[in-house]
């Protein structure tokens with residue numbers, strides 16, 4: 001019996017041990033060792049080893065070249081272009097052009113009063129003898145009216161004074177006003193042409209000898225046009241000096257006009273061509289081309305100017321070629337005018353610095369010389385000191401009202 005019990009105990013123990021072995025082996029099979037390559041995301045991070053930081057984790061998303069910040073270049077291109085194109089200075093609203101000459105009349109009469117007042121004083125003499133008429137002639141010649149126009153004026157006045165008989169100061173002033181107006185001419189079309197019939201933009205080129213006021217006039221004219229609600233592109237075809245383009249650009253920036261410029265010493269014709277091209281593409285109303293000052297005696301430079309005009313005309317005919325003359329140079333301006341008119345057909349004259357000379361008679365002389373009207377006058381260095389030329393206001397300024 002005892003032996004039986006012992007055998008049962010042994011059998012239970014052996015069976016238990018065998019069962020445990022079976023369970024143990026099953027457990028081992030159900031938990032196979034993890035494959036070495038498979039990452040275990042839930043596992044705690046492994047201890048860092050030397051050099052770990054230097055490695056880029058392979059599973060991090062790859063960065064493309066576009067997403068890399070570059071110092072300039074591709075990143076800048078994506079910025080809104082508006083910010084780039086805004087001029088640094090605040091845009092000014094220029095004065096309206098109407099009645100400018102009236103506003104500036106004080107400057108004219110200050111410089112021209114010698115002419116008008118001198119004539120009136122002489123005409124008021126009781127006896128208008130030959131000597132007095134000669135003095136009248138001298139005054140007109142000194143004011144650069146020119147020989148032929150002077151003769152016409154004196155003849156006209158002599159005749160009318162004779163008919164008039166007795167003369168009051170008012171009558172004399174009236175007579176002189178009429179005769180001067182006849183001389184200056186009231187029939188010319190003095191509008192600056194900027195609106196071509198066919199297609200935009202209007203093209204205006206500004207020419208003249210050195211220092212007459214071309215760039216200043218171009219800048220002032222841009223302001224006039226902007227004040228009248230037109231859009232303007234400036235062409236800096238003075239490539240002799242970088243400063244010339246800077247000067248023009250500064251004028252443009254003040255009224256929000258874009259300036260097309262080329263490399264210093266570059267071909268002025270190509271800058272002018274590009275300016276018109278840009279103007280066309282941007283749908284601009286008027287392109288104003290400033291050219292380098294050149295002596296009319298330098299044939300090479302005059303030929304260059306002719307080329308600038310011809311190249312621009314590949315786009316369209318020019319609406320205006322404005323010759324800028326410095327009124328203080330007097331009769332020499334006439335010689336310049338003649339040569340410039342031969343090379344590029346002048347369509348209008350801008351007489352600058354009329355505020356600083358008593359030689360306002362040049363208006364008459366230069367119109368006679370070229371058969372082309374004075375369209376604008378410069379009466380100071382201020383931004384709005386350019387006025388449309390109005391014969392009545394001009395003559396009134398000469399003789400005083």
Ligand SMILES: Nc1nc2c(ncn2[C@@H]2O[C@H](COP(=O)(O)OP(=O)(O)OP(=O)(O)O)[C@@H](O)[C@H]2O)c(=O)[nH]1
Nearest residue numbers: 210211212213214215216293352353378379380381
């Ligand atoms: N008083 C006065 N000065 C003027 C007038 N127009 C221009 N000026 C001055 O004349 C000087 C020359 O003017 P610019 O416009 O640079 O002359 P420019 O013809 O472009 O000169 P270049 O390009 O060197 O040939 C400047 O000091 C102007 O301020 C004017 O109507 N009155």
Ligand SMILES: [Mg+2]
Nearest residue numbers: 214215238244
């Ligand atoms: Mg200039």
